[in-house]
Amino acid sequence: MHDENQFRHLDTVPESKPEQNKPEKQPRNVWGYVLTVLITATLTFILTAGVAIAVVSFAGNANLINFGNDKNTLSFVDPDDPVNKAALDKLQRIYELVDGEFVDDLTDAELIDAMARGLLAELDNPYTFYLSAEQNQLIKESFAGNYSGIGAMVAINRDGQAEVTELTAGGPAIEAGVKLGDVFLEVDGKPMTEINDVTELAALVRGEEGTKVEIKFYRTSTKETLDLSIERRPISSTTVVARILENGIGYIQIREFNTGVSEKFLSAVKGLQNEGATQLVIDLRNNGGGLANEVLDMLDQMLPAVEMTRFAGRRNGAPFTDIKMSDANSMVPADMRYAILVNNMTASASELMAGSLRDHGLARLIGEQSYGKGSGTITVELSDGSAVQLTNFLYYLPKGDNIEEKGLTPDEIVSLTEDAKSEPLALLDPADDTQLQAAIAWLRSLRSARPAA
Structure with a gap:
């Protein structure tokens, strides 16, 4: 048994209009439908309808799947059901193949973590996903409000592109010439195709006060590429x-x-x-x-x-x-x-x-x-600091x-x-x-x- 921080929330994916001759789309399975990020101050990511501490018990007769005597329980389903048994047998076979034959030698913990990510991804719901401990911490820090960045609100649209949707008056981004509708192409030489999610983008753009971040933008209105050097400054989020x-x-x-x-x-x-x-x-x-x-x-x-x-x-x-x-x-x-x-x-x-x-x-x-x-969804923070977000209600x-x-x-x-x-x-x-x-x-x-x- 362990304590998990559980949040009920409603989240969103703001959308931008399609443009002609835009940069290459990001694959949806990379960007997912991860929401809106205020790079300078607050990550608008979850809507909590009340914060509570939930105690979730895994006690009881849980030893239902054992992939050999040295493996820990991986599931809590009824193994006597024929359909479940067939599915579990297949899962065990896949696990053993990856464990023994995959080119990289992965630990059991790494394989189980991959299974957890895959389970959530295959639910095919835009608001259901796994958050690493780093991503989850970034989100929590974002709600606190103030840190150093460039003063830009960015939305990941349904084309998978990171588009500037709002700018902080007097902020570094405006002073550097960033405009609404500009699309991120690179951050400090790292192309967007190599950035896994919006929290990684935020982590790359934010940084120590006084340092500079090099960002390449695509301007949809003029179809031009811009290379801008923007100094990070503390920016208070005026909500x-x-x-x-x-x-x-x-x-x-x-x-x-x-x-x-x-x-x-x-x-x-x-x-x-x-x-x-x-x-x-x-x-x-x-x-x-x-x-x-x-x-x-x-x-x-x-x-x-x-x-x-x-x-x-x-x-x-x-x-x-x-x-x-x-x-x-x-x-x-x-x-x-x-x-x-x-x-x-x-x-x-x-x-x-x-x-x-x-x-x-x-x-x-x-x-x-x-x-x-x-x-709406619930977000449950797990014991290692990671979290799971699940869609579980309509309002x-x-x-x-x-x-x-x-x-x-x-x-x-x-x-x-x-x-x-x-x-x-x-x-x-x-x-x-x-x-x-x-x-x-x-x-x-x-x-x-x-x-x-």
């Missing part, structure tokens, strides 16, 4: 940006749902209310997710006593349904309305927030179709919809101009932000429609 747009209308951008973001968000809401805001624009564009317990904490303060979402899946071999309810003690007035900005990079926890508020009649969605991540919005592979359709579809799309949101002139302007116009119409006091 919540808030300001007053005009009389009565506030603006809050949530960049990701990492640790502590709900407290920052609620503090921002209170601050904007103190400045006279009675309506809010919530900007969830390019927000690929984060910790689900954070978004649930936000919704709990924005909604009356209603259902926020429900999870339905399997736990310990049996079906489960977990209904998440808000209480009646919300911190915002019942008549506050929200214009929520979304795009094709809005995913998972962001979709949960936007969809729940809309289902309860408090929000209007403006922008583009969201990504469509309506399933449903209050009206009963599951958005997996569908996304949220905005109430008002508005696209940015091509020039605006090339600008990071942090640097985009509000006058050129057609989606933001549509949100302001809608909130103004609500204000003008209210009867005078």
